[in-house]
Amino acid sequence: MALTGLDIFKLLPKTNCKKCGMPTCLAFAMALAQKRAKLDDCPDVSDEAKNKLAAAAAPPMRKVVFGSGDNQVQTGQETVLFRHEEKFHSPTILAARVSDKLTGDDFKQRIEAVNALQFERVGEKIGIKALAVVNDSGSAKSFASACSAAKEASDLALVLVTDSADAMAGGAAAVKGRVSLLASATVETVEAMAKIAKDNGCPLVAKAGSIEALADLSEKIKAAGVEDIVLNLEGLSRQEQMYNASRMRVLSLKKVFRPLGYPTISFVSEGDADTQMAAAISLICKYSGIIVIDTVEPWAVLPMLTAVMNIFTDPQKPVQVEPKVYRIGEPNENSPVMFTTNFSLTYYTVESDVEASRVPSYILVVDTEGTSVLTAYSGDKLNEKTVADAMTKFDVEKLVKHRKLIIPGYVAVMSGKLEEATNWEIMVGPRECSMLPKYLQEMWN
């Protein structure tokens, strides 16, 4: 929680010496609270005050980074409970589980299956971001060789999952050079695990069965010199897990309870792929920073990745599609041409209804700064000029032989001016695009 000017004032020398350039210590405190001044400007501030102020300035949830190069991932640093309040900052990292019992071809196949889980959506690449090597074998030797094989076979960020400090030491050594998330330290292994994390410069997962125990454990890890911590509540029912995750989010963000001010990791492996997907979707929405999944079925993973994308979009910024001409089906020089705006929701609704019509078409997307048809029209971002400009810019004339342009029913009023501006015949389409299939089938056949 940010300190107020008065809170800060109490920590200052209160000498009004003016060395900071401000007339009084109170004025300086106010400036600090508004981040208009730096504490260093006060030459006489005590170390105690410095520590307190630095601690108060830290974000309520720490950012934790692992992986290397282009495959570095980050989690944490969330600020709100509900996405509409601001936005969710660090998209949930989906990690695929790889057992250290797999060897040879089985291991290779698993890695290949994971590597295939990369998709493109709305022009953005989404995919599995990490591999979680799990010490199912119980053998430190198998674990070390699986970790090393995973490092060889994939550039993805790694999560090393074992409860044995011996196995962890071997695994961490095997992947040296790639900052990996070590999972996990328990109350029994905290000292040994923290040492491994510290020696290797890796973040460490704290694992416990209750919020209270987790808070104790994270403090111990921090005391041992590891600051990058991820929290894992284990051994609870799905219901308890969800309620506790929400409570932890409130404690870290609203109460600024530092021992819980870290991102969280969850493991989803029970049940079939359908069940795992439902569990993962709920964990994506409700606060899991990292989710380790067992299923690698693309039909189960694609919805999870899409959910991450949707839930973590910035609600203040409308999602836009690139303004250009989109070809639906295989349109030719006789196919219909229509326009809509570049607000993604508008575009995708139109696109799916045009697809449903099975009439190959061109959709011209006019740049309206991500607003819908009516909003853009009333904001003058959609008018005869912006449409005519877009038609010129994207060479619409060359696409078709006819000169007929279908416009959204809601902006029928611009027909006249648009006809003048373009010399095209204007056809007023339906108001609701769910009527597009029928419209296209009837008007264009």
Add this chain to the structure above:
Amino acid sequence: MPVPEVTDSFAGSVNRITLGATKDDGGTRSSTVTIGGAKNVVYGGLVEDAGETPVVAMDVLDSKPEDWPEALVEPYKDVLDKPGDWAKKCVEEFGADLICVKFDGIHPDKGDKGADHAVKVTEEVLKAVGVPLVLWGCGNNEKDNEVMPKVSGAAKGEKCLIGIVEEDNYKSLTAIALADGHFLITAAPLDINIAKQVNILVSDMGFPLERIVTFQSTGALGYGIEYAYSIQERQRLAALSGDKMMAMPVICDVGYESWRAKEAKMEDAPGWGAVADRGPMWETATATCLLQAGADIIRMRHPRAVATVKRFISKVWKNKG
């Protein structure tokens, strides 16, 4: 280590309503469904604060759908033109909590069937199943105003949930729903202010607020779900803050919206997995996601999606976890 108390207690709660009228209550339903009652956000506070368990209303269309993808037709292929049998199948085999009769076939562009047909379908479904019904018009104002009042009459006294009414078209259906003792769906196009406005308009006509369920419009996963998600969260928060005009339970139309997604139905999509799996998964994911924001009734279509979603609900909503 002692952990600070989290004492988020709210002044308001979501209205608790019971759909369906049994014999004692003047209807013919063999069971009722109670929804709403949440006193906190989803997973906030104590398990008891979650209120009633969310329920699934499975869609039954009044006329055989012509454009359903193969994967969705398959489970219903013998009953698609028999609404009564279709409804029975949903309840007895797939565990539907409610049946939502969707009157697509009355739409001028989709068959233009008349009130007689709609009344017959309503009677058939009422006879075939004992669960409460949702009765949902076709979306064409004129046609809905002509047909839905007759549908309402055919189910008089059954305490159905009937809709939808919108800002610019609410009067006739509201009046008849009031007279016939039904519950009403007020709808808005992903706009929380309009949603509230419709509730105000309807209540100005004397329709009791505690007989309303809101429909904020639904976006499928990948197709605007984040808008529906945040509006539902905001509605829940408004309800908790004591806003009576926003304290209604919420219904989502997941089945229709998710099966429009290209991920659900595009046959040839290398790398995405079999289309037979993708459709049910897209529907499951959309439903599960919206449940996290607060949803009381979810309209769904595919039995596999319904089964997964009901299993999920039973794990996190029941009082003993």
